[in-house]
Amino acid sequence: MRARSSDKVGKRTQVKMKVRVLNPAAIYTLWLRETIRFFRLRSRVLGSLGMPLFFLAFLAFLPVEASSVHGLRYIDFLAPGIVGMTLLFSSMFAGLSVLWDKEFGFLREIMVAPVSRVSIILGRIAGGMTTSLFQGVLMLLAAFPMGFRVEGLNEAASPAVAVLGGVLLAVFFMMLISVTFIGMGVALASKLKDMSGYSLVMNFLVFPIFFLSGALFPLDGFPHWVRTLAYADPLTYGVDALRKCLVGVGEFPLLLDFAALVLSSIAMVWLGAYLFEKTEV
Amino acid sequence: METPARISGENKEVFRRVLIRCFWKLFRTTLLLIPSLRRRQQGRRVGEKFLSRKIIQDCGYQINADVNGAKNILRRAVGYMLMAGAVVTQPEGERFVLNHTPQPRASGGCPPMEGGGHWHEDKMGFVDTIIAERLTKCFNGLKAVDSVTFRIKSGEIFGLLGPNGAGKTTLLKMLATLLKPTAGVARVCGYDVVGEADEVRRRIGIVFQEPTLDNKLTAFENLDFHARMYGMDKETRRRRIKDVLKLVGLEGKVNVLVENFSGGMQRRLEIARGLLHSPEVLFLDEPTLGLDVQTRRGIWEHIKRRNEEEDVTIVVTTHYMEEAEFLCDRIAIIDSGKIIAADTPEKLKNSYGSASLSITVASQSDAERLAARLSAFGFVEGVSVRNNVVDVRGGGEASVPRLVLAAFEAGVEVKALNFRESTLEDAFLRLTGREIRDEEGSFNDFIRRAHVLWHRRR
Numbered sequence: 024m025r026a027r028s029s030d031k032v033g034k035r036t037q038v039k040m041k042v043r044v045l046n047p048a049a050i051y052t053l054w055l056r057e058t059i060r061f062f063r064l065r066s067r068v069l070g071s072l073g074m075p076l077f078f079l080a081f082l083a084f085l086p087v088e089a090s091s092v093h094g095l096r097y098i099d100f101l102a103p104g105i106v107g108m109t110l111l112f113s114s115m116f117a118g119l120s121v122l123w124d125k126e127f128g129f130l131r132e133i134m135v136a137p138v139s140r141v142s143i144i145l146g147r148i149a150g151g152m153t154t155s156l157f158q159g160v161l162m163l164l165a166a167f168p169m170g171f172r173v174e175g176l177n178e179a180a181s182p183a184v185a186v187l188g189g190v191l192l193a194v195f196f197m198m199l200i201s202v203t204f205i206g207m208g209v210a211l212a213s214k215l216k217d218m219s220g221y222s223l224v225m226n227f228l229v230f231p232i233f234f235l236s237g238a239l240f241p242l243d244g245f246p247h248w249v250r251t252l253a254y255a256d257p258l259t260y261g262v263d264a265l266r267k268c269l270v271g272v273g274e275f276p277l278l279l280d281f282a283a284l285v286l287s288s289i290a291m292v293w294l295g296a297y298l299f300e301k302t303e304v
Numbered sequence: 305m306e307t308p309a310r311i312s313g314e315n316k317e318v319f320r321r322v323l324i325r326c327f328w329k330l331f332r333t334t335l336l337l338i339p340s341l342r343r344r345q346q347g348r349r350v351g352e353k354f355l356s357r358k359i360i361q362d363c364g365y366q367i368n369a370d371v372n373g374a375k376n377i378l379r380r381a382v383g384y385m386l387m388a389g390a391v392v393t394q395p396e397g398e399r400f401v402l403n404h405t406p407q408p409r410a411s412g413g414c415p416p417m418e419g420g421g422h423w424h425e426d427k428m429g430f431v432d433t434i435i436a437e438r439l440t441k442c443f444n445g446l447k448a449v450d451s452v453t454f455r456i457k458s459g460e461i462f463g464l465l466g467p468n469g470a471g472k473t474t475l476l477k478m479l480a481t482l483l484k485p486t487a488g489v490a491r492v493c494g495y496d497v498v499g500e501a502d503e504v505r506r507r508i509g510i511v512f513q514e515p516t517l518d519n520k521l522t523a524f525e526n527l528d529f530h531a532r533m534y535g536m537d538k539e540t541r542r543r544r545i546k547d548v549l550k551l552v553g554l555e556g557k558v559n560v561l562v563e564n565f566s567g568g569m570q571r572r573l574e575i576a577r578g579l580l581h582s583p584e585v586l587f588l589d590e591p592t593l594g595l596d597v598q599t600r601r602g603i604w605e606h607i608k609r610r611n612e613e614e615d616v617t618i619v620v621t622t623h624y625m626e627e628a629e630f631l632c633d634r635i636a637i638i639d640s641g642k643i644i645a646a647d648t649p650e651k652l653k654n655s656y657g658s659a660s661l662s663i664t665v666a667s668q669s670d671a672e673r674l675a676a677r678l679s680a681f682g683f684v685e686g687v688s689v690r691n692n693v694v695d696v697r698g699g700g701e702a703s704v705p706r707l708v709l710a711a712f713e714a715g716v717e718v719k720a721l722n723f724r725e726s727t728l729e730d731a732f733l734r735l736t737g738r739e740i741r742d743e744e745g746s747f748n749d750f751i752r753r754a755h756v757l758w759h760r761r762r
Contacts, residue, residue: 055532127516128517
């Protein structure tokens with residue numbers, strides 16, 4: 024009897040000593056750090072919101088005919104796209120912040136901690152998702168004074184359900200978009216040595232993704248090869264899903280958007296985790 | 305009538321179990337797609353049963369056995385040998401071959417180790433805290449650390465002293481699990497730095513050469529981050545953070561942003577953070593680089609006291625002689641990736657430095673007479689005469705009476721004696737040569753270092 028109980032104790036301590044692959048405490052810690060930093064650096068938040076805000080403000084008055092944008096007013100077409108853009112930029116930035124940590128040495132502090140690499144990635148994703156979701160919602164709110172109206176889902180029973188369901192679904196899709204691009208950012212940051220590659224990524228990856236996604240204009244009239252490229256762009260599905268949820272019009276069925284985004288986010292997180300594992304600091 | 309019902313019930317149970325097992329297998333296989341999990345799986349095997357064949361081969365052993373079981377036993381034996389700190393003495397390229405000869409199993413534990421130690425199966429019972437075996441790291445074909453073998457005892461302050469670019473930091477990073485060795489093995493607290501990296505990480509603290517604090521967080525938040533990452537509960541966190549801040553004299557700056565700290569304060573905070581989770585081993589990479597004399601003294605005192613009071617094993621890299629001499633129980637002098645000497649500072653000074661004694665006598669003729677007599681002593685390395693002074697190099701403090709006695713016997717009147725002790729710097733220069741080293745590093749490193757120095761000076 025006694026032997027058995029001591030055995031039990033031994034087992035318990037052993038379990039406690041083990042380093043878990045999924046470590047919620049560490050994920051929470053990393054999330055906490057990210058959010059504290061984010062709200063401490065208010066100028067950065069404002070700065071990062073500047074560009075999409077001006078895109079929205081200036082393009083909202085573009086004299087575009089309703090027929091060319093799926094029969095929508097241009098502001099209704101544009102706002103979900105700009106939200107997508109905000110998410111793209113802020114998520115990419117969150118992922119690439121691994122590079123900042125590399126530059127300022129804090130990554131080493133993270134890497135020597137007895138926390139699995141998977142948990143580190145998940146912590147960063149959790150933190151980045153929170154901050155970019157915050158910015159995305161802020162951008163959505165900023166669109167209302169410019170005349171943006173939420174119509175909600177098409178097939179819903181009542182207008183209230185349509186709007187509420189649409190917004191909640193939109194937030195869910197925002198999460199998927201940001202996970203995809205945080206994963207991409209982490210993958211790139213693991214491959215880049217220092218901040219000098221940052222502008223390269225911004226100009227040759229982020230902007231093409233943005234323009235190909237159809238956030239600013241519909242891609243109907245473009246040549247075939249451009250449209251093919253656009254179909255390979257995860258943000259295309261993201262923006263399309265946001266449009267469908269918020270104003271009820273979209274190019275693809277919502278299920279296709281969902282499948283594409285889930286696939287891309289899994290692929291990107293996997294790639295990010297894989298490359299991050301290999302980094303040596 | 306009862307029997308079929310019972311059987312079907314059992315079948316159900318079996319079926320349920322098989323199904324669960326299948327799902328579990330499937331789940332595990334899916335999980336193993338994640339690289340880190342897979343590595344953990346392999347790592348566990350390395351740690352618990354035997355070292356992998358590759359590691360054993362890297363260490364210069366080869367295993368010959370006809371039966372697989374015997375092979376495993378031999379692998380395990382080599383693993384224990386390495387864990388217990390067996391040093392490979394074979395010249396490079398040759399293999400130490402273990403042959404399996406079937407014998408009745410000996411009863412009563414492991415045989416005693418050569419040199420008085422014991423074989424330990426228990427991971428915690430090791431004599432040596434750090435064991436490095438032929439540790440090698442190559443960067444693009446360039447050997448930064450070249451087949452280094454050493455051991456560090458528990459409770460020791462061990463110094464790695466070397467010129468810039470000697471491979472000190474690379475060695476430290478390998479021991480701290482941040483770099484994977486190209487070849488060789490290292491064990492810290494009994495755990496392999498590659499296969500059981502997480503176990504090693506849990507037991508070590510490290511203070512890097514460059515600052516690794518988050519400037520946008522306060523001192524408390526930085527420490528709290530660390531404590532949470534090491535899985536400390538709320539009460540322990542609060543208590544330990546208070547303790548370590550008091551230890552380094554920063555208790556008044558708890559809620560100040562780190563970017564407002566001076567270089568010395570940042571350094572102290574980092575040392576506090578390194579000690580926060582009560583590590584068994586503390587690695588310090590150039591702990592006082594670019595600090596002023598007062599701060600440096602203070603940090604030395606801290607390091608010494610932590611070692612004495614908490615019995616932390618400390619590994620410190622430096623290129624300051626006085627730092628190594630003040631702090632370290634043992635010093636390894638490392639140059640171009642190889643350890644060229646390792647001993648206590650005293651012994652290093654005595655065997656590689658040169659103490660010198662100047663004997664002033666009455667006249668030059670006396671001096672020459674004395675010089676001729678003194679050069680006959682075996683321990684004297686060189687004798688020179690300038691005017692009425694004889695300079696004798698070699699020997700040490702203990703040789704002074706014999707030299708003076710010799711002068712007395714020769715009938716030479718000694719006017720003055722001037723003994724100059726050998727310094728670590730003498731020993732260091734003698735071992736590493738006098739040419740100036742180029743530091744390997746990118747322009748970026750240079751900028752970062754400049755940035756670090758600039759911050760510290762403020």
